[in-house]
Amino acid sequence: MAKARVYVTLKEGILDPQGKTVLRALKALGYDEVQDLRIGKYMEVSLDGDDLTELGSRLEEMCEKLLTNPIIENYRMEVED
Amino acid sequence: MKFGVVVFPGSNCDRDCFYVADKVLGQSVEYVWHKSTDVAGFDCLILPGGFSYGDYLRTGAVAKFSPIMKSIQEFADAGGMVIGICNGFQILLEAGLLPGAMIRNSSLKFICRHVLIRVETASTPWSSTAARGQVLKIPVAHNEGNYQVSNTTLEEMKRHGQVVFRYCSEDGSVQGEFNPNGATENIAGICNRDGNVLGMMPHPERASEMELGSSDGLVIWNSLLKHFEMSADC
Numbered sequence: 001m002a003k004a005r006v007y008v009t010l011k012e013g014i015l016d017p018q019g020k021t022v023l024r025a026l027k028a029l030g031y032d033e034v035q036d037l038r039i040g041k042y043m044e045v046s047l048d049g050d051d052l053t054e055l056g057s058r059l060e061e062m063c064e065k066l067l068t069n070p071i072i073e074n075y076r077m078e079v080e081d
Numbered sequence: 082m083k084f085g086v087v088v089f090p091g092s093n094c095d096r097d098c099f100y101v102a103d104k105v106l107g108q109s110v111e112y113v114w115h116k117s118t119d120v121a122g123f124d125c126l127i128l129p130g131g132f133s134y135g136d137y138l139r140t141g142a143v144a145k146f147s148p149i150m151k152s153i154q155e156f157a158d159a160g161g162m163v164i165g166i167c168n169g170f171q172i173l174l175e176a177g178l179l180p181g182a183m184i185r186n187s188s189l190k191f192i193c194r195h196v197l198i199r200v201e202t203a204s205t206p207w208s209s210t211a212a213r214g215q216v217l218k219i220p221v222a223h224n225e226g227n228y229q230v231s232n233t234t235l236e237e238m239k240r241h242g243q244v245v246f247r248y249c250s251e252d253g254s255v256q257g258e259f260n261p262n263g264a265t266e267n268i269a270g271i272c273n274r275d276g277n278v279l280g281m282m283p284h285p286e287r288a289s290e291m292e293l294g295s296s297d298g299l300v301i302w303n304s305l306l307k308h309f310e311m312s313a314d315c
Binding site: 010014015016017018021066067069071072 | 138139142143146175181182184185186187188189227229230231263
């Protein structure tokens with residue numbers, strides 16, 4: 001069994017309405033040091049198998065096919081035992 | 082003309098589309114379940130609005146893997162007419178039948194009201210009965226209608242006349258203040274390069290009879306019927 005983590009973020013230049021709203025709320029609370037805030041998605045995936053390289057490349061395929069939309073999103077992933 | 086209304090789990094405008102094809106346009110129409118792969122005999126497939134698969138992950142992201150989608154791709158490749166309305170548009174984007182992607186409305190609110198859209202080109206099978214610049218009143222009802230596309234792709238789309246509808250004012254002015262959802266350049270509807278696949282956020286099926294406050298949606302349906310008659314004559 002392996003555990004994987006996938007972090008999905010909006011690409012630079014793609015407007016993040018949620019992030020903007022939270023940023024405004026933080027500023028309203030007086031956190032003036034906050035310059036920017038962007039909201040993404042975090043996924044935990046349990047994978048059956050021992051070959052981490054193979055599992056990694058399968059997960060990459062899943063990211064490209066379904067888990068992310070490459071037009072608007074970037075992702076980063078980690079796979080470990 | 083024979084319409085097929087594709088039904089995904091979570092579609093909720095399928096009956097409205099069916100009603101318009103059947104009762105308003107007087108055409109033959111059938112529902113097509115998303116697990117079917119048979120689209121033979123149809124002249125136009127409608128991907129209706131709704132919340133396919135609960136909009137989980139991203140709108141349209143799961144629906145694009147429904148068995149019917151491969152057949153729709155082949156149908157479109159062969160020149161078949163395909164229209165995606167609202168969630169149907171989102172599915173066409175996820176499936177890559179149309180360029181770009183949808184993100185959440187800039188207001189973070191679900192928007193459900195009549196909007197005005199300007200016909201940007203009358204040279205598509207979906208807009209030929211309109212005049213270029215004509216303003217249509219058609220309702221929207223969505224949370225993710227904020228259309229995003231790369232500059233390079235957008236320029237290419239403009240060169241090929243693929244931007245079909247833009248949100249506008251009553252006198253047809255396309256400005257940020259008339260943009261309900263933050264969509265790039267007020268884009269409300271686009272087509273593919275060949276023009277046979279249309280995606281739009283406003284719901285023409287909800288504006289096809291005056292009893293509903295507007296019948297401007299008929300512009301789209303009548304253009305489609307005209308296109309069909311003309312291609313049948315050839």
